[in-house]
Amino acid sequence: MNKSGIEFQFAWLFGLVVGMIILILAIYAVTRIIQTEELAIDAQTAKEIGVLLNPLETGFESAKTTTLILPKEARIFNGCSNESYFGRQTIRISQRSFNKWTNTDIDVGFSNKYIFSENFTEGKRFLIFSKPFDFPFKISDVIYITSSNKKYCFESPGDEILDELSNLGQENIFTENCPEESIKVCFSGNCEIKVDLSSRYVEKYSEKMYFPDNSMMYAAIFSSPEVYECQIQRLMKRGGSLASLYAEKTDTVSARGCNSDLKNELMILSSRLNNTKQSVNVNTALINDVENLQEKNKNAKCKLW
């Protein structure tokens, strides 16, 4: 009687313990699979965003707003590194799942993209537009990403910028009747984002970001100082490389009797751009030289760009 009682108890105990182990293992496996799946979705979304940004870089879609709607509330992390020759743009996505942000450490990288945004942009609807950056030749189309949750109020920006913003018609950019919660962008006086057009800088988070033209002005307005400084260095590096390509092109066209006399200036520009490490180096002297070079190219017998 006693023995069968022990046997019965042991069978149940053994079954329970093993069953529990199997259940724990199964729960652990399912959790890991869900985590992997979330990582895969985040990485896939980041890559998809990168791929979908391609048409914005053709120049056809310049200064037009495109809306990107994600299935879930997400954070787009904008990463920029200057480690390789042309640096690298990285996009990382973290999505809201069960009221928690997924913790992704997979960066999707692109060498030929320049995205300007805050360190991370949060929301479900993202508003994207692009503009070409010429210095003096086209260096790239730069992309600006903002969340529809964040509203920007441009106070007395001047006719040129006002026209451009009106044509852009982006729902989170206001030039009049600004909502109370909007971030103020002022062109005189003091506010969160201060733009000084005569000294060509944008002051944000108590840091000054210098810009050579309007495309970079928008870049400074919409991005964090770290992202801006890193991207401008990458853009200048690409500009330096393009300048050396144009310098080499002068040899080819000169051999066909089409001299443009810009080789030396282009070589100098190339080295200056390659050595531009911060936006403060994009000073009036450099901007004037670039404008002169642009003028010379316009009047040349054979235009290089």
Add this chain to the structure above:
Amino acid sequence: MKNKSAQLKIQQMAFMLIAIILFFALVGMFFLTLQFSKIKESAGILEETNALLLVTKLANSPEFSCGESFGTGKTNCIDSDKVMALKNNIKRYDDFWGVDNIEIRKIYPKNNGKECTAGNYPNCDIIKIEKEIITSEYSKYSNFVSLCRKEVFGDESFDKCEIAKLMVAYDG
């Protein structure tokens, strides 16, 4: 006798458990293989879409595009003089566009079907901006473009544009 029967029961249970664990492990492995093949498939699709969009973008990117050097800005117009300069400096652009090879083939008028080098340019048909040796396993995408350069006739310079195909290849 009873002791033996208990041992037998434990043995039976142990075999059963091993069988169950093996079954679930196999099901799990099958599920994981399916998941990974799905991820691989979507990565492939994204790579393909990227190449497809890139071929349009490439012709208009500053290293290739004509800009305003042949009059007003043109779309899908490639400056062949600039591309030859790029070919000489391609090491700098390692993995810049995320494709394995870029090639421009002149379609009309054709010269001699030869690859362009510093010696025979512009009397050639193919500009290879080569990085990898392209095999049949590579996926290729192409787009029609105009291939332009400056020419001189007497004292007058003029723009010469020809029809070409821009091709990109990636390991897919």
